[in-house]
Amino acid sequence: MENQEQNFCAYCAHQYQPTDAFCNTCGYPLQGKPQEQKHFIANRATKEIDLIALNKKIERACESLYWVAGILTVSFTFLYFVGPTQEDPTVFFLTAVIIIGAFLALGAWSKQKPAAAIISGLSLFVVLLLVDAIVQPSSIFSAFVFKILVIIFLVKGIMAIFEVEKIKKELNIK
Numbered sequence: 001m002e003n004q005e006q007n008f009c010a011y012c013a014h015q016y017q018p019t020d021a022f023c024n025t026c027g028y029p030l031q032g033k034p035q036e037q038k039h040f041i042a043n044r045a046t047k048e049i050d051l052i053a054l055n056k057k058i059e060r061a062c063e064s065l066y067w068v069a070g071i072l073t074v075s076f077t078f079l080y081f082v083g084p085t086q087e088d089p090t091v092f093f094l095t096a097v098i099i100i101g102a103f104l105a106l107g108a109w110s111k112q113k114p115a116a117a118i119i120s121g122l123s124l125f126v127v128l129l130l131v132d133a134i135v136q137p138s139s140i141f142s143a144f145v146f147k148i149l150v151i152i153f154l155v156k157g158i159m160a161i162f163e164v165e166k167i168k169k170e171l172n173i174k
């Protein structure tokens with residue numbers, strides 16, 4: 001008779017079998033002591049707060065791709081019109097458009113695939129810094145704080161994405 005009863009998880013309200021020790025959906029200790037059940041709920045709440053903070057970091061990393069595009073637009077425009085005469089203005093202009101376009105595209109792409117977009121953005125940014133440092137060694141210290149901040153935001157974003165994946169797996173969220 002008891003097997004006919006419908007049981008619903010106290011945490012996520014999904015149905016479970018009377019023989020289940022843990023909820024299949026959320027992992028709630030169905031047969032656990034009240035202490036364990038309380039601990040489960042508290043732990044889950046903490047993780048959900050962590051998720052909010054991590055998602056903010058990912059958002060900031062995605063935004064910093066747009067920041068890079070914006071700052072590069074300003075500095076390329078400055079160099080194009082005010083800076084030292086370019087050897088080949090057309091090549092300079094096209095290079096600038098491609099690089100700025102790439103960061104804009106990555107910013108847009110990061111809405112769907114944050115991990116891939118941020119990792120690509122970070123790689124591209126580091127490559128550009130290296131090229132710049134080789135071509136123009138004095139450039140290493142120009143806009144130094146900006147460069148460091150971009151790298152920090154992007155790296156933190158990548159770390160946050162992995163952390164979110166881990167927590168989501170633990171919490172069984174898709």
Ligand SMILES: [Zn+2]
Pocket residue numbers: 009010011012013014023024025026027028
């Ligand atoms: Zn549950």
